[in-house]
Amino acid sequence: MDRREVVLKADRLRVWYGSFLAIKDVDFQAKVGMVTALIGPSGCGKSTLLRSFNRMNDLIPSVKIGGSVEFRGRNIYDSSVDPTELRSRIGMVFQKPNPFPKSIFDNVAFGLRVNGYTGDIYEAVERSLRQAALWEEVKDRLNKSAFALSGGQQQRLCIARALAVEPEVVLMDEPASALDPIATLAIEQLIRELSRVYTIVIVTHNMQQAARVSDETAFLMVDDDRAGYLVEHGDTQQIFTNPKDERTEAYITGRFS
Amino acid sequence: MTPRTDFHKDLTRLQDELLLLGGMVEKAVARAMDALRRRDLDASRQVVREDDIVDLKRFDLEERCIDLIATQQPMAGDLRVIITVLHVAVELERIGDYAEGIAKISLMMGNDPPLKPLIDIPRMAEQSADMLRRSLDAFVNRDIVAATTVCKDDDKIDDLYDQVYRELLTYMLEDPETIRRATYLLWVAHDLERIADRTTNIAERVIFLVTGRLADVSVSRY
Amino acid sequence: MAAPPHTFDRKARFRRAQGVVFYFLFLGAVLVGIVGLVTLLVQILLQGVPWLSWHLLTDYPSRHPEQAGLRAAIFGTVWIMGLTAVLAVPIGVGAAVYLEEYAPRNWFTRILEINISNLAGVPSIVYGLLGLGLFVQIMSLGKTVLAGAMTLTLLVLPIVILASREAVRAVPSTYREAAYALGADQWQVVKGVVLPASAPGILTGTILAMSRAIGEAAPIVVISGLVYLTFVPASPLDRFTALPLQIFNWAARPQEGFRDLAAAGIIVLLVVLLSMNAVSILLRNRYQTKSEE
Numbered sequence: 001m002d003r004r005e006v007v008l009k010a011d012r013l014r015v016w017y018g019s020f021l022a023i024k025d026v027d028f029q030a031k032v033g034m035v036t037a038l039i040g041p042s043g044c045g046k047s048t049l050l051r052s053f054n055r056m057n058d059l060i061p062s063v064k065i066g067g068s069v070e071f072r073g074r075n076i077y078d079s080s081v082d083p084t085e086l087r088s089r090i091g092m093v094f095q096k097p098n099p100f101p102k103s104i105f106d107n108v109a110f111g112l113r114v115n116g117y118t119g120d121i122y123e124a125v126e127r128s129l130r131q132a133a134l135w136e137e138v139k140d141r142l143n144k145s146a147f148a149l150s151g152g153q154q155q156r157l158c159i160a161r162a163l164a165v166e167p168e169v170v171l172m173d174e175p176a177s178a179l180d181p182i183a184t185l186a187i188e189q190l191i192r193e194l195s196r197v198y199t200i201v202i203v204t205h206n207m208q209q210a211a212r213v214s215d216e217t218a219f220l221m222v223d224d225d226r227a228g229y230l231v232e233h234g235d236t237q238q239i240f241t242n243p244k245d246e247r248t249e250a251y252i253t254g255r256f257s
Numbered sequence: 258m259t260p261r262t263d264f265h266k267d268l269t270r271l272q273d274e275l276l277l278l279g280g281m282v283e284k285a286v287a288r289a290m291d292a293l294r295r296r297d298l299d300a301s302r303q304v305v306r307e308d309d310i311v312d313l314k315r316f317d318l319e320e321r322c323i324d325l326i327a328t329q330q331p332m333a334g335d336l337r338v339i340i341t342v343l344h345v346a347v348e349l350e351r352i353g354d355y356a357e358g359i360a361k362i363s364l365m366m367g368n369d370p371p372l373k374p375l376i377d378i379p380r381m382a383e384q385s386a387d388m389l390r391r392s393l394d395a396f397v398n399r400d401i402v403a404a405t406t407v408c409k410d411d412d413k414i415d416d417l418y419d420q421v422y423r424e425l426l427t428y429m430l431e432d433p434e435t436i437r438r439a440t441y442l443l444w445v446a447h448d449l450e451r452i453a454d455r456t457t458n459i460a461e462r463v464i465f466l467v468t469g470r471l472a473d474v475s476v477s478r479y
Numbered sequence: 480m481a482a483p484p485h486t487f488d489r490k491a492r493f494r495r496a497q498g499v500v501f502y503f504l505f506l507g508a509v510l511v512g513i514v515g516l517v518t519l520l521v522q523i524l525l526q527g528v529p530w531l532s533w534h535l536l537t538d539y540p541s542r543h544p545e546q547a548g549l550r551a552a553i554f555g556t557v558w559i560m561g562l563t564a565v566l567a568v569p570i571g572v573g574a575a576v577y578l579e580e581y582a583p584r585n586w587f588t589r590i591l592e593i594n595i596s597n598l599a600g601v602p603s604i605v606y607g608l609l610g611l612g613l614f615v616q617i618m619s620l621g622k623t624v625l626a627g628a629m630t631l632t633l634l635v636l637p638i639v640i641l642a643s644r645e646a647v648r649a650v651p652s653t654y655r656e657a658a659y660a661l662g663a664d665q666w667q668v669v670k671g672v673v674l675p676a677s678a679p680g681i682l683t684g685t686i687l688a689m690s691r692a693i694g695e696a697a698p699i700v701v702i703s704g705l706v707y708l709t710f711v712p713a714s715p716l717d718r719f720t721a722l723p724l725q726i727f728n729w730a731a732r733p734q735e736g737f738r739d740l741a742a743a744g745i746i747v748l749l750v751v752l753l754s755m756n757a758v759s760i761l762l763r764n765r766y767q768t769k770s771e772e
Binding site: 013054056059061084087088089091092094096098099100102103110111113114115159161162165213 | 559583584651654655656657658659660661662663664667671672674679
């Protein structure tokens with residue numbers, strides 16, 4: 001595997017919802033400038049894992065965390081860490097495009113405003129929309145509602161919105177699962193391009209997608225108690241041509257019932 | 258039932274078909290050699306004719322592989338099976354071509370009196386046929402030890418080829434009259450040597466199939 | 480094992496007959512309401528329309544039905560409604576946001592919620608008595624516009640809170656998640672996403688609550704008494720009358736003319752009510768198209 005700097009590192013991470021253990025002792029690393037995919041069957045906790053990287057799980061009152069997640073060498077669950085600041089540095093894109101019921105411009109500007117951006121907001125909005133490969137399509141209608149855009153455009157808007165606050169890491173939770181195949185490919189291409197600048201962790205239930213967009217892939221499974229655990233983490237090319245663990249092989253070749 | 262039951266049945270069928278092709282090619286080599294030894298021109302002609310069937314079979318297999326890749330997006334072990342079948346089918350078809358080559362040589366020799374009793378060339382044929390059989394067995398059993406042995410055994414064929422070459426050379430030096438007939442035999446030996454090489458390629462594919470590693474296990478001298 | 484014998488009644492004649500019967504039952508239920516309402520309206524229109532005139536709106540009440548007007552009542556109603564809105568909206572929306580966004584889910588908030596729902600069903604006369612005791616007497620505000628508005632505020636608050644909570648709850652959680660994921664804190668999420676997205680719902684709910692308050696006579700009677708005013712309130716601490724009060728007043732008089740006048744008053748009240756509802760629908764539609772086009 002690539003020996004790049006590790007940006008995000010989970011160490012024996014455990015996540016409970018109330019008394020239910022959803023994630024069991026997961027070790028995970030995401031390296032700088034790489035796309036790391038999380039794959040696995042439904043209910044294996046890949047989304048939960050992703051959401052524990054920017055403390056979105058905090059929003060659910062019953063969640064408890066064990067182990068640690070280090071971002072740039074610092075445990076993000078340390079009491080001195082402000083989750084809102086953390087989330088501005090680790091962005092997130094969701095499963096369904098979820099633009100705010102505001103104009104295209106205000107959608108992108110929202111993160112800038114809440115984080116007290118001191119630069120030229122218009123410039124930052126344009127830059128983010130360009131990064132998300134959406135500028136050309138929307139530059140003449142920035143004041144139109146975001147809901148006027150197609151699903152694929154909305155998702156790119158959401159990506160632009162996340163990029164506007166200049167995060168280091170972008171977490172993507174099945175970002176193309178609600179899109180048609182062409183829009184999906186556009187998002188995948190975008191992810192490849194963004195990986196030059198950002199560290200990306202993407203959850204996907206589409207294995208081909210993981211194979212296409214990611215540099216490394218982590219495979220999670222769920223045990224009899226419905227707790228998710230990590231089976232194998234390796235170079236994407238290796239995972240999809242020659243996985244080491246036979247459970248990974250069974251899953252990605254569809255011999256998994 | 259697993260989520261891809263139909264696809265996996267297709268994969269099994271694909272491998273069965275490959276072994277069928279393997280059997281056809283084995284038989285072609287054996288019959289070409291037999292016809293050569295017995296100077297049976299009809300049998301040789303039949304080998305030449307039947308090579309067309311081998312070629313068709315190969316294209317059929319290739320098409321199925323492409324189909325499965327395009328429609329099923331195979332991954333991991335499944336992907337390696339298809340890639341292996343694709344390669345092995347080509348190797349087998351080439352081996353079939355060598356068998357056809359041997360049959361054509363024996364037609365060219367026609368009713369010429371034999372230069373000498375054949376000793377080393379049938380041994381080469383026997384050994385490379387054995388290698389072919391073992392490489393296909395290794396494919397069926399996913400046996401990398403057997404596959405590695407096949408690759409190693411190529412050296413023996415190379416040695417035999419050396420020996421045949423030197424011997425035929427002495428004939429030609431002693432009596433230029435024998436050059437034509439000796440050259441024919443040399444071609445046969447060369448075809449057999451190539452068959453063994455192709456067989457090692459098959460064995461190497463078996464190693465890839467099992468381990469995912471692409472490597473030359475042994476490099477032929479020719 | 481052989482499957483047990485079975486048949487289908489695929490034509491399902493009984494099923495279809497049942498459908499027809501229920502269709503007419505439900506249609507009948509709707510008609511009862513509509514027929515009642517139409518009868519009422521027709522009667523009032525027949526009685527009141529001849530009495531509608533400009534001076535009805537601009538004149539003070541009088542002992543002679545031909546000269547009596549609604550001026551004091553209209554201004555009183557505008558004052559009361561304005562103040563009620565100013566008081567009820569911030570408190571109601573604030574309470575709704577607290578309950579939906581901030582309050583922990585425990586037995587205390589659950590009791591709060593149940594009580595608010597119950598309060599919405601309390602008869603308005605009870606609020607009137609509460610206002611009389613609390614605002615008029617204990618707080619010595621007197622029978623003033625302010626006391627009336629505060630009483631009506633109590634009356635509409637539960638409705639405003641319930642409607643606002645519905646509106647706040649209807650904001651998809653994905654908006655909140657998106658905002659949190661950008662590093663917004665809770666207040667920024669509420670201010671920047673939740674309130675703008677729920678504004679149409681809150682507005683509609685509030686206007687509907689206000690249109691309930693505007694027709695309430697009982698609490699106003701208790702607070703203000705059956706006054707006969709010939710002036711318009713100039714400050715929240717003046718005395719007042721209101722449309723339903725004036726209508727009640729007129730309807731209670733023995734003279735035939737006043738009864739018809741009361742019907743005319745009811746028409747005025749209905750027009751105001753319908754306009755308020757229309758405004759709420761317009762506002763909602765405008766916000767919705769704005770956020771979805």
